[in-house]
Amino acid sequence: MIVLSDPSAFRNECEQARRSQKRVGLVPTMGALHEGHATLIRRAREAADFVAVTIFVNPTQFGPNEDFSRYPRTLDADVEKCTQAGASLVFAPETSAMYPPGDETRVVPGATAGPFCGEFRPGHFQGVATVVSKLFALTGACTAAFGKKDYQQLRVIQRLVTDLFFPVVVLPVPTVRESDGLAMSSRNRYLSETDRRNALAIPRGLSAAHRAFAAGERRASVLTSLVRNPISAVANSIDYVDIADADTLAIARDDAPVSDRSVIAVAARFSGARLIDNVVLGEDPAPIG
Amino acid sequence: MIVLSDPSAFRNECEQARRSQKRVGLVPTMGALHEGHATLIRRAREAADFVAVTIFVNPTQFGPNEDFSRYPRTLDADVEKCTQAGASLVFAPETSAMYPPGDETRVVPGATAGPFCGEFRPGHFQGVATVVSKLFALTGACTAAFGKKDYQQLRVIQRLVTDLFFPVVVLPVPTVRESDGLAMSSRNRYLSETDRRNALAIPRGLSAAHRAFAAGERRASVLTSLVRNPISAVANSIDYVDIADADTLAIARDDAPVSDRSVIAVAARFSGARLIDNVVLGEDPAPIG
Numbered sequence: 177m178i179v180l181s182d183p184s185a186f187r188n189e190c191e192q193a194r195r196s197q198k199r200v201g202l203v204p205t206m207g208a209l210h211e212g213h214a215t216l217i218r219r220a221r222e223a224a225d226f227v228a229v230t231i232f233v234n235p236t237q238f239g240p241n242e243d244f245s246r247y248p249r250t251l252d253a254d255v256e257k258c259t260q261a262g263a264s265l266v267f268a269p270e271t272s273a274m275y276p277p278g279d280e281t282r283v284v285p286g287a288t289a290g291p292f293c294g295e296f297r298p299g300h301f302q303g304v305a306t307v308v309s310k311l312f313a314l315t316g317a318c319t320a321a322f323g324k325k326d327y328q329q330l331r332v333i334q335r336l337v338t339d340l341f342f343p344v345v346v347l348p349v350p351t352v353r354e355s356d357g358l359a360m361s362s363r364n365r366y367l368s369e370t371d372r373r374n375a376l377a378i379p380r381g382l383s384a385a386h387r388a389f390a391a392g393e394r395r396a397s398v399l400t401s402l403v404r405n406p407i408s409a410v411a412n413s414i415d416y417v418d419i420a421d422a423d424t425l426a427i428a429r430d431d432a433p434v435s436d437r438s439v440i441a442v443a444a445r446f447s448g449a450r451l452i453d454n455v456v457l458g459e460d461p462a463p464i465g
Numbered sequence: 466m467i468v469l470s471d472p473s474a475f476r477n478e479c480e481q482a483r484r485s486q487k488r489v490g491l492v493p494t495m496g497a498l499h500e501g502h503a504t505l506i507r508r509a510r511e512a513a514d515f516v517a518v519t520i521f522v523n524p525t526q527f528g529p530n531e532d533f534s535r536y537p538r539t540l541d542a543d544v545e546k547c548t549q550a551g552a553s554l555v556f557a558p559e560t561s562a563m564y565p566p567g568d569e570t571r572v573v574p575g576a577t578a579g580p581f582c583g584e585f586r587p588g589h590f591q592g593v594a595t596v597v598s599k600l601f602a603l604t605g606a607c608t609a610a611f612g613k614k615d616y617q618q619l620r621v622i623q624r625l626v627t628d629l630f631f632p633v634v635v636l637p638v639p640t641v642r643e644s645d646g647l648a649m650s651s652r653n654r655y656l657s658e659t660d661r662r663n664a665l666a667i668p669r670g671l672s673a674a675h676r677a678f679a680a681g682e683r684r685a686s687v688l689t690s691l692v693r694n695p696i697s698a699v700a701n702s703i704d705y706v707d708i709a710d711a712d713t714l715a716i717a718r719d720d721a722p723v724s725d726r727s728v729i730a731v732a733a734r735f736s737g738a739r740l741i742d743n744v745v746l747g748e749d750p751a752p753i754g
Contacts, residue, residue: 187632278624278713279627279628280575280576280577281572281575281594281625281628282572283571283573283629284572285569286569286571287569288569305570306629316606316632335569338568339568339569339570340572340598340599340602343476
């Protein structure tokens with residue numbers, strides 16, 4: 177496995193691969209890789225001959241009171257997982273390589289970044305859009321895999337690619353879940369045993385809404401209550417439970433009609449971690465079968 | 466001459482050129498081409514085998530009370546000038562192709578865009594950075610020529626390329642002037658005969674400062690007065706006359722020492738037009754010999 181930290185060397189490897197007629201795949205991550213990431217890599221590998229995984233805990237997407245400093249860093253284990261999953265290269269730069277002195281340009285998303293996490297994590301999606309733009313410009317033409325677990329991030333990046341004309345095909349990959357339904361996340365390791373058990377309220381709530389929708393319920397307020405109720409019984413707090421248009425992320429207010437192009441998304445805080453999850457109603461299976 | 470309006474077709478031509486081992490050159494313009502643009506094209510042609518000129522009056526870089534709607538549009542004459550100067554292709558998209566419905570992502574420059582025109586044209590450099598990012602992503606690896614006449618724009622774009630890792634070499638091209646010293650600009654055609662004569666105060670003022678610097682003057686206030694005085698006698702108003710670090714564009718306040726890496730920049734309004742000009746003291750010749 178090639179592990180690079182220098183941006184120019186990374187760019188050269190991607191160019192070299194393309195010159196050798198290889199289709200390039202990209203899987204941007206913050207490391208602490210789990211089976212969800214392995215799935216991203218395998219899916220990218222189906223669409224590409226040469227798959228680069230980037231591992232970079234991006235400071236600009238963390239707020240001042242968020243978990244940047246304690247975010248898990250497990251490079252050796254990550255490289256091993258990348259190898260197992262079929263990656264060709266790991267790019268793991270230092271912060272100073274991605275944001276050298278004088279760096280000041282930012283990529284700022286629009287309305288797509290407004291609701292949901294955009295409201296609770298100011299600047300988060302600007303940080304995401306900026307670092308992903310840097311990675312896209314370094315990688316060049318590629319297929320880039322992003323998980324639907326971070327649904328709003330996926331939409332922000334799809335818009336970014338369209339709006340800035342990056343030569344990138346975005347490949348959305350369905351959320352990978354533990355056997356009990358909890359969405360896999362690097363932040364799950366923050367959970368205590370009790371929190372881990374309580375966090376199941378999230379996939380349970382989403383599944384209840386999914387069932388109600390399948391049975392014909394179309395009122396946003398009813399569907400969100402089905403998600404909110406079990407979670408509010410066990411979580412420290414809920415940032416949001418909302419339904420939005422799956423493309424624009426415009427929130428369905430009150431009893432605006434919900435369609436199979438609607439996404440229900442939730443962010444809830446447990447003592448150790450802020451967890452997010454979502455279901456696109458006409459697209460994704462229920463988290464708990 | 467190939468004239469294209471479709472972004473994908475433009476991207477394909479650039480890729481095709483690179484596949485044929487041609488070095489790609491890019492000259493982004495808003496049209497209304499003059500000898501300054503022709504020089505950009507010729508300089509790009511020295512560094513590249515295939516030179517694309519883009520002609521796009523970019524709405525996002527104009528303020529609500531600026532001259533977007535009356536900005537001169539002279540496509541046929543522009544294409545002829547591109548041919549004469551050795552361009553290989555003209556890309557002249559519609560607004561709806563560069564900003565289709567739903568477009569919302571913006572590229573936002575930092576401190577470099579703060580002083581000078583940044584203060585008087587809010588949003589201007591965000592518009593510039595956004596459209597130039599789109600053009601860079603469409604063109605791919607290239608050498609891109611930008612005139613030093615728009616010095617702050619040049620610096621914003623150099624930062625943009627560095628910060629976002631675009632595979633672009635920025636080629637700065639010295640300002641081209643009329644025989645009497647006035648910097649060439651598409652906006653010069655707005656000037657009445659009297660304004661045109663009065664506008665000469667700009668290159669005269671800059672030349673006076675240039676001579677004083679060469680003679681040893683290093684006080685910012687003295688040098689800016691030499692520029693300001695002749696202009697204030699004839700202009701409707703002056704937006705700014707300031708001296709800044711030529712790299713960071715940090716303004717030299719009061720009598721901060723001026724060096725040969727300082728730039729004196731001016732923006733002044735005549736009845737018909739807002740004109741800008743500048744001199745990098747240790748780098749550029751005086752506007753009037």
